[in-house]
Amino acid sequence: MTGGDNPTLAPIPVRTVETTVLASRALSDTGFELTLERRDIHFHAGMLLTIHSPDPTEDRDYTIASGEQDPHLQILYRYIPTGRLTSRLVQLQPGNPVRLSAPYGRFVIQDPRRPIVFVATGTGIAPCRSFLRSHSTLQLTILHGARTPQDLFYASEFSRCQYHPCLSRHTPNPQYVTSLLQSLPLPPNAHFYLCGAYEMIFDATQTLTSRGIPPTHIFTEPYYYHSIL
């Protein structure tokens, strides 16, 4: 399902740093953006950081939502009231310390010259934003699944892309990225990036495969099981 590493991307050593919250911003009822001091952390767009907790079983991964050249690190997270880490992230204030390790992950752009079709649910749009902020000439088609218009995070930044919002609470006709993917004309020679709920990634991979997309052109980053909530 997942293709190989991009050989042109140099490996970056992982560092653990004490950093500081610069801003915490609600983008919707459940979507929050946290801005952190960068502390010379380098990364390739699509990579992750781990936020550490006093209890290591509560360490959690977040895709870096800011761009490679941005002055700060940003993450986009969904606040889960019963969630062990996000219920504490949402209380962070500017000036609070955060310990993190970065960068991790392989969900990076394999070939920036190819068209990219990015399929995301919820906060799975974070790496797509980093892709675009890091590579201004990308040819991007975006399918973003969200519950409500407020959860279409960063939509205004995607105006120069082929942007397809899909609202699952749209009445009377709920919209799903997986349904749209069955009929949407696909750019030739594209690479496909799927990020968010496991169920979407499973369904979208099946659809793409049935449409003749080779598995080596599909890259995936699962965040969570939707059905558990």
Ligand SMILES: Cc1cc2nc3c(=O)[nH]c(=O)nc-3n(C[C@H](O)[C@H](O)[C@H](O)COP(=O)(O)OP(=O)(O)OC[C@H]3O[C@@H](n4cnc5c(N)ncnc54)[C@H](O)[C@@H]3O)c2cc1C
């Ligand atoms: C590689 C990777 C990258 C990730 N990047 C992000 C990111 O950029 N933004 C982000 O919000 N999350 C991301 N996650 C999920 C994140 O690591 C945490 O699992 C999430 O924030 C919940 O942590 P918690 O301790 O608050 O909840 P927990 O107490 O661990 O669990 C709460 C429940 O919420 C579900 N859940 C977890 N994440 C989400 C989500 N985003 N939306 C809906 N339900 C969810 C889980 O399945 C679980 O049932 C990523 C996960 C992985 C594996």
